[in-house]
Amino acid sequence: MKPDKEILIKKWLNDELSPEEFEMFKKLDKYEEYIKISDRAKHFKAPHYNQKVEFEKLNFATSSQKKSSNLKVFKYVAAVAAIAIIAFTLFQTLNTTTNLQSFATSTAKTKSVQLPDQSKVSLNANSNLTYNKDEWYKERQLQLNGEALFKVKKGQKFVVNTAYANVEVLGTVFNVKSRDYIFEVSCFEGSVKVYLKGQSYVLKPKDNLVIDHENILITQFSSAQPDWKTNKTIIDSKSLDIVLKEFQNYYDVNFDASNIDTSTIYSGSFSHNDLKIALNSITLPLGYTYTKQGNTIILSNQ
Amino acid sequence: MTKDKLLNKNCCDQSIFSKLHDKHAKDLHDFIYYKFGEQFNPKDKVQQAFLKLWENCKKITPDKAKSYLFSVANNTTLNVIKHEKVILKYESNTKSNNSDHQDPQFLLEEKEYMDKYQNALSKLTEEKRAAFLLNRVEGKKHKEIAKILGISRKAVEKRIYTALKQLRKEIHEI
Numbered sequence: 380m381k382p383d384k385e386i387l388i389k390k391w392l393n394d395e396l397s398p399e400e401f402e403m404f405k406k407l408d409k410y411e412e413y414i415k416i417s418d419r420a421k422h423f424k425a426p427h428y429n430q431k432v433e434f435e436k437l438n439f440a441t442s443s444q445k446k447s448s449n450l451k452v453f454k455y456v457a458a459v460a461a462i463a464i465i466a467f468t469l470f471q472t473l474n475t476t477t478n479l480q481s482f483a484t485s486t487a488k489t490k491s492v493q494l495p496d497q498s499k500v501s502l503n504a505n506s507n508l509t510y511n512k513d514e515w516y517k518e519r520q521l522q523l524n525g526e527a528l529f530k531v532k533k534g535q536k537f538v539v540n541t542a543y544a545n546v547e548v549l550g551t552v553f554n555v556k557s558r559d560y561i562f563e564v565s566c567f568e569g570s571v572k573v574y575l576k577g578q579s580y581v582l583k584p585k586d587n588l589v590i591d592h593e594n595i596l597i598t599q600f601s602s603a604q605p606d607w608k609t610n611k612t613i614i615d616s617k618s619l620d621i622v623l624k625e626f627q628n629y630y631d632v633n634f635d636a637s638n639i640d641t642s643t644i645y646s647g648s649f650s651h652n653d654l655k656i657a658l659n660s661i662t663l664p665l666g667y668t669y670t671k672q673g674n675t676i677i678l679s680n681q
Numbered sequence: 682m683t684k685d686k687l688l689n690k691n692c693c694d695q696s697i698f699s700k701l702h703d704k705h706a707k708d709l710h711d712f713i714y715y716k717f718g719e720q721f722n723p724k725d726k727v728q729q730a731f732l733k734l735w736e737n738c739k740k741i742t743p744d745k746a747k748s749y750l751f752s753v754a755n756n757t758t759l760n761v762i763k764h765e766k767v768i769l770k771y772e773s774n775t776k777s778n779n780s781d782h783q784d785p786q787f788l789l790e791e792k793e794y795m796d797k798y799q800n801a802l803s804k805l806t807e808e809k810r811a812a813f814l815l816n817r818v819e820g821k822k823h824k825e826i827a828k829i830l831g832i833s834r835k836a837v838e839k840r841i842y843t844a845l846k847q848l849r850k851e852i853h854e855i
Contacts, residue, residue, distance in 0.1 A: 385842065388842060388845065389838050389841075389842050392816060392817075392823075392838070392841050392842060392845065393816075393822055393823045393838070394822070409849060409853075412849050412852075412853050413845065413849065415794075416798070416845065416848050416849060416852065417817050417845075419771075419794070419795065419798055420813070420814060420817035420818050421817070421818055422771035422772045422795065423769045423770070423771050423798075423799075423802065423814060423818060424772070424818050425710065425711045425714040425715065425723070425814075425818070425819075426714070426719075428706065428707045428710040428711070428724070428727075430702070430703060430706055430707055433702075433706060433724065433727065433728065434699065434702050434703075434706070436728065437702065437728060437731050437732065437735075
């Protein structure tokens with residue numbers, strides 16, 4: 380009987396060939412090729428698997444769950460951790476009322492503030508901005524004392540509270556100036572609602588609201604950004620005492636104006652970068668001169 | 682009997698778990714390696730499978746452990762695999778022999794042969810490659826492989842035989 384080729388090969392592959400069958404297998408025409416394939420297969424051997432090392436690794440990983448005593452300890456640790464977390468959250472919630480964020484600038488300094496909703500605020504000199512961080516997502520509300528430019532992300536209403544009025548918007552760019560001697564709101568984009576003395580005023584882009592001698596005036600302007608962002612102050616028909624107060628936001632000086640009439644109306648502008656030029660741009664048109672003594676500027680008639 | 686005892690137990694016992702590792706880890710590793718190649722980290726897959734077994738030790742009796750381990754390792758590998766070509770590394774022949782005396786011509790031919798071999802292996806199906814290499818490299822009998830893979834002895838024989846035929850054709854005829 381002559382077993383066929385396939386059976387011979389299969390038997391060879393399982394080391395089952397009898398010596399006679401092996402002789403027959405050797406006579407197959409592809410015999411050498413098969414032997415070579417089988418032999419060279421050993422070069423593809425899998426990398427050594429170190430049973431002991433691998434088990435050690437595994438042991439390490441399983442040991443944490445292994446012992447019940449460990450589990451008990453874990454339970455206590457978990458309980459303590461849970462109490463700590465609860466206490467912390469309670470503390471946080473009770474603490475919300477005092478979680479205020481405050482930003483302040485001194486004379487001649489400005490500051491950029493990023494609010495939690497990505498709205499941006501540029502704070503002008505001598506200004507103060509406060510908001511409640513925890514309440515922010517319920518109600519976008521801030522307190523402003525001074526001057527700031529707001530770029531508000533679209534969203535729920537955004538309210539700027541000042542000593543004069545509440546300025547309310549949805550998403551827009553606007554400037555609020557709220558100082559003890561002046562209140563002014565300028566709208567650059569979108570629309571702004573100003574609540575003032577029980578009345579509301581809606582400002583469209585390029586509208587400017589100003590309180591002038593107890594009167595509320597809405598005028599148009601043409602600049603693309605507030606004057607202070609270009610490092611100067613533009614003044615349109617204001618009495619000199621207001622101008623001097625405004626001046627002191629940008630320069631650390633005192634004025635002695637006892638020799639002149641501070642109710643003189645001034646229109647013009649002054650730079651925030653150079654004290655000498657700024658003083659000249661105010662005094663020259665009005666026909667005044669100044670002398671400087673330390674930090675004090677004495678104004679006098681020519 | 683001990684076997685009945687074993688059947689009633691689960692794998693949560695450390696000594697049983699350790700025995701299971703001794704018994705199956707290497708085979709599982711080799712199987713995954715030959716089937717999917719090295720790039721999917723066969724050792725990690727073995728670790729993962731044993732960890733999974735440990736997590737679920739209450740549900741799995743020791744006699745079911747082997748097939749559980751193999752299917753977990755197989756499936757976790759399949760999850761990451763995108764049926765990429767499997768390239769198995771070969772050890773260069775020159776290392777084992779005294780290379781100084783070898784004919785450069787022979788070395789070159791040998792290199793060519795092994796490259797062809799590598800390519801041919803990568804063209805085999807995963808099942809055929811795993812069975813063939815477990816047989817030829819690890820020296821496992823058809824019956825053992827059948828047990829490892831959980832298929833019939835006949836099926837193993839067929840896989841290995843067709844793998845050999847396919848390899849011969851690829852290497853020697855093309």
